[in-house]
Each structure stands twice: as structure tokens, then as C-alpha cells.
Amino acid sequence: MIAxxxxxxxxxxxxxxxxxxxxxxxxxxxxxxxxxxxxGKANVISSIGPPGEDGLILSGHLDVVPVVxxxxxxxxxxxxxxxxxxxxxxxxxxxxxVACALHALARIDLSELRQRLVLxxxxxxxxxxxxxxxxxxxxxxxxxxxxxEALIGEPTDFRIFRMHPGHVxxxxxxxxxxxxxxxxxxxxxxxxxxxxxxxxxxxxEVELRSVTRGDLRGMLDRPFVTMNMGTISGGTAINLVPxxxxxxxxxxxxxxxxxxxxxxxxxxxxxxxxxxxGTSVSWRPGTVTPAMLTPDGTxxxxxxxxxxxxxxxxxxxxxxxxxxxxxxxxGIRSLIFGPGSIDVAHxxxxxxxxxxxxxxxxxxxxxxRVRCAARG
Numbered sequence: 001m002i003a004x005x006x007x008x009x010x011x012x013x014x015x016x017x018x019x020x021x022x023x024x025x026x027x028x029x030x031x032x033x034x035x036x037x038x039x040g041k042a043n044v045i046s047s048i049g050p051p052g053e054d055g056l057i058l059s060g061h062l063d064v065v066p067v068v069x070x071x072x073x074x075x076x077x078x079x080x081x082x083x084x085x086x087x088x089x090x091x092x093x094x095x096x097x098v099a100c101a102l103h104a105l106a107r108i109d110l111s112e113l114r115q116r117l118v119l120x121x122x123x124x125x126x127x128x129x130x131x132x133x134x135x136x137x138x139x140x141x142x143x144x145x146x147x148x149e150a151l152i153g154e155p156t157d158f159r160i161f162r163m164h165p166g167h168v169x170x171x172x173x174x175x176x177x178x179x180x181x182x183x184x185x186x187x188x189x190x191x192x193x194x195x196x197x198x199x200x201x202x203x204x205e206v207e208l209r210s211v212t213r214g215d216l217r218g219m220l221d222r223p224f225v226t227m228n229m230g231t232i233s234g235g236t237a238i239n240l241v242p243x244x245x246x247x248x249x250x251x252x253x254x255x256x257x258x259x260x261x262x263x264x265x266x267x268x269x270x271x272x273x274x275x276x277x278g279t280s281v282s283w284r285p286g287t288v289t290p291a292m293l294t295p296d297g298t299x300x301x302x303x304x305x306x307x308x309x310x311x312x313x314x315x316x317x318x319x320x321x322x323x324x325x326x327x328x329x330x331g332i333r334s335l336i337f338g339p340g341s342i343d344v345a346h347x348x349x350x351x352x353x354x355x356x357x358x359x360x361x362x363x364x365x366x367x368x369r370v371r372c373a374a375r376g
Contacts, residue, residue: 001062001095002079002088008063008127011040015062019121020044022102027110028119035123035134043131046119047145048110049372055115056300056371057150057332058364059323060098061125064090070348085351092340092352097153100339100357104364114373116147122323128167128287132323136330149300149333151367152322155340155352158310158359160301162294162335163219164318165226165252166259166325169286170266172197174234176279178243187241188278191234194245197281200273201229201249204266213254219317220254225262227251248286255293255317259325260285290325294333300371304337307366308359311337318342 004015013034020030023046035041044062049055067076067089074080076089090096098121110117122131154161174194179187208225216223227249234245249266253259263285270281296315305312315335320342324334339360340352 001099002090003077005077006063006090007066008124009066012062012123013040013042016042016044016121016123019062019098019102020046023119026102026105033135033138035131041123041131043123043135044119044121047116049113049116051116051145053115055113055117055147056368057118057120057147057327058101058368059120059122059150059152059327059334060094060101060154061122061131061323062095062098063124063126064093064095065126065346067348072348074349076350082351084355085353086357087349087351089350092155092350093342093345094154094338094340096340096352096357097155097338097360100360101153101364104361105368107365108368115371116145117368117372118146120150120323120327125323128169129289129321129323129326130287132326133288136326139330146330146332148331149298149335150324150327151300151304152324152327152334152336153338153360154318154320154322154336155338155342155345156318156336157341158308158337158339158356158363159313160304160311160315160335160337161318162296162301162315163255164292164321164324164336165220165254166291167250167252167287167289167321168259168263169288170249170263170283171286172247172249172270172281172283174245174275174279174281176241176243179241181239181241184241187243188276189241190245190279191242193275193279193281194232194234194247196273196275197247197270198229200269201227201266204269208251208262216254216317221319223254225251225253225257250286253291255291257291259288259290289321290328292322292324292328292334294324294328294335298333298335300333300335303367303370304335307370308363
């Protein structure tokens, strides 16, 4: 799997097909759901067991983040052993889990399952959970033969995470009129207008920080909506009054919140903003990655805790996003739990220990046997 350079700007159909075939070889019925807007991308849905019988979903993403410019000590797309660790892009986040799941399932006589087991492997999670969003849009509501709970195998060092914030993007553009800089009064600067937009967003950011969710204190280190002005570009030359400036803004809605509520607030205030003469502002929505919130004490939580001692310290909140928010749209409750550490994800020389992978295979096997009532 590491040998497939499934960075989000490249096709991953070959990897998706390989994973789907691997599941079919184990007895699953696999479906390759190709993205109609990007034929090189696909989600993989594999299912087995009695339809309509609640069981378990195992989920993960097949894409990885870029490696360009990072100081890797070895080829990031060649799995490399270094002492007790395996190095390569995606080893921790999160091809390691997918491989462990498939290996664990090979130990089980899946024809004996008495509960449904569904594998959901997605594309483009790293750029906003695009694959799972399209899956949720297409399905509309949870299919009747899908289980009600999912285990998402992100790297958590075998701790259970039951919530995380979401992420919502917004692109704001200010428009002006170009002129020679020797006569700036003949134009209208889009950059000056953007300065007022930035000041508005800074005021709003202070407001958002002052509104904390009491139920999230002790779970999230920032129990309020955070905002980031991520990129800005404007103007073409130092001697021209700029007629356009673009700002990309992202914020993180809290678990349980309406993910677009803050976006509506921003656009409402932009519409009332007083701008310099000759300028205007427009905006367009970006990707919406919903937050995830699963109640404490679910049946799956109990199963995981019974199968893995490291998971018995109580549930936590993740600071990163996952496909869980989009699965929640389908009525599916998810827990995040898997081998490896998020601290090495997205970095050069990403790695996972052999011991963690070996343990993950054992734990996943036990979880599936318990949750899906496998005989033997």
C-alpha cells in the first residue's frame, strides 16, 4: 500500500481496486464507487454477513499528504525498516490500519459471521473528507444493511476518541479599480478593502473565543470556535493600484454545532461592512468537514475497552478531523481508534512500530469477533 503514491493530487484508483480485490478474496462483496467529478478517485465499500443485522463498520482513508520539500531519509513510497519501525508515507496515517484490518480479517472464518461487517475506505480525506462527503451525499441516509457504529482507525496510540471539531472554508474576494500608482486617487485599492475585512474577522475571532462550551471543557483544549486566515493574495505590480485581493479563511465548528452557522455570520457581517469608495466584496463557500460527536458509553466503546487494555482510560477528543462527521450524517456513530501516533503524521520519516501493527491485528480480530458474533 505504501508503494502507491496516493497523494490527493494524484489518482488512487489502482490502490482502491487492489484493496477492493483483497476484500473480495476474503469473501466480501466489494463496490468501487468512482467519483463522477474525478474518475481517478474512488471509495471502496466491502460488505459481508447477514443483511440488516447490526454489526460493525471499519473505516479509513486511502489518500496521504504530499511529501514535496520534506527532508525524508529514504524514499517515502518505499516501505523501509529502521530498527523496530516501518517508515513511509501513510504508515501511521493511515494505511497501516487498513493493512492490519485486512490481515486480521484473514484470520476469521467470515462465513460464520452472525452480524454485518462493512469496510469503508475513502479517498481525499486529507483535503477535507471529500470522499466521505460524496458518499454521504449519494446515500442520503444510512443504508439499512449498514451497521450503526463505525471504528475509524486513525492513529491514536490505541486510545479512544469520540469527538472532534470540524473545518469549514470560505474564500473572500475584494474588488477595486486598477490605476497607475502615481495617481492612486483614480483607482480603488482592493487590498485596502481587504484590510477592513481582516479587521472584521479579527473582531469576530475575539467574540468566538469568548463563547466556550461548558460541556466540552476538559475534553477539548479549545472549547470554542477557532479561526485562521490561511492565505492571501492580491495585486500584480508595485506600481499598480490592485483591483483584486483574495483571502482564504478556515474555522473549526465544535462537536454538535451547525457547521455553517459561523459562515452565515461572517457573510452577514460582510454584507453590512462599510468599504472604501469604489470597492466591493464577494465570497464563495469552501469545503465543509463536519465535526463529530459520539455519546460516551456506546456499545462499541465497551467492546474496544474489553479487547484493548490501553483503551480503558476513558474517551478523549481529537484535535484533527476525520470522516466521522460525514458518517454521522448517515446516522452512524463513530469512534476513532488505531495504531501509531498522530504526532508523526504528515511529517518527514513518518513511521509506525512493528509492535503497534502486530497489536492492532490482534485487537481488530478480537473486536470483530465480539461485535460481529463470529464463531470460533
